[in-house]
Amino acid sequence: MLIKLDTDEPxxxxxxxxxxxxxxxxLVPFFFEKTSLHKSTLLRAKIEDIDSEDDAEDMIGCELYLPLTLLPVLDDDQFYYHEIIGFKVMDATHGDIxxxxxxxxxxxQALxxxxxxxxxxxxxxxxxxxxxxxxxxxxxxxxTPEGLIDLYLG
Incomplete structure (x- = not known):
């Protein structure tokens, strides 16, 4: 199977x-027998007990999830989207926005x-x-660029 990875570091x-x-x-656990990168953001995976095209077709379009504990640790200047929910945002000009x-x-462009x-x-x-x-x-x-925050607060 090919799995699309939504990451900058596949x-x-x-x-x-x-x-x-x-x-x-x-949420059903599936175990990999073998994985390798295919092109840039695709993971080629052989999954246990998925042995036919029919088995694989049944999974087309399914969402895949990892427990948060299995996500790779990021550098201090990087973040996962889920981990910054609730963060306070300080703007150099406007302060706490x-x-x-x-x-x-x-x-x-993500927002x-x-x-x-x-x-x-x-x-x-x-x-x-x-x-x-x-x-x-x-x-x-x-x-932020001059005037951007004023569009919303002004």
Whole structure:
């Protein structure tokens, strides 16, 4: 089977022993016999007990999950989307602009969705805007382009 990896570092996932597959509204563990990278973001996997095309076709379109404990450890300046939910966002000009409520990655450019009082602020997740990620204090420091935050707060 080919598995699409949604990551910047697919090579970190070649040694996985298993995954959970969302199948009939349940998370079912499946174990790998062998894995290797195929092209850039595809993992070629031989899965135990999946021995025919019919078995494999039954899994097409299923979502795969890893327990959070199995995710590779990232550098201090990197983060998984799920781990920054609830982080406070500090802007160099505007100070505290709110809390990250989610990440919108359905657009061409992923966006921080930030809640400030009753307003929502959308900031592109651009490396040039991120000054510092302070994981221990659950804070992200941004330097946003002039006028961007004013669109939402002004």
């Amino acid at each position: 090579e970190l996932y070649t040694e996985m022993e298993s995954v959970f597959v969302e199948y009939n509204n349940n 709110g809390e990250i409520t989610s990440i919108n990655d359905s657009t061409a 921080f969705e930030i809640k400030k009082d009753d307003k929502e602020i959308l900031i592109p997740m651009n490396d040039e805007f991120i000054e510092e990620i302070d994981k221990p204090n659950k804070t992200i420091h941004l330097i």
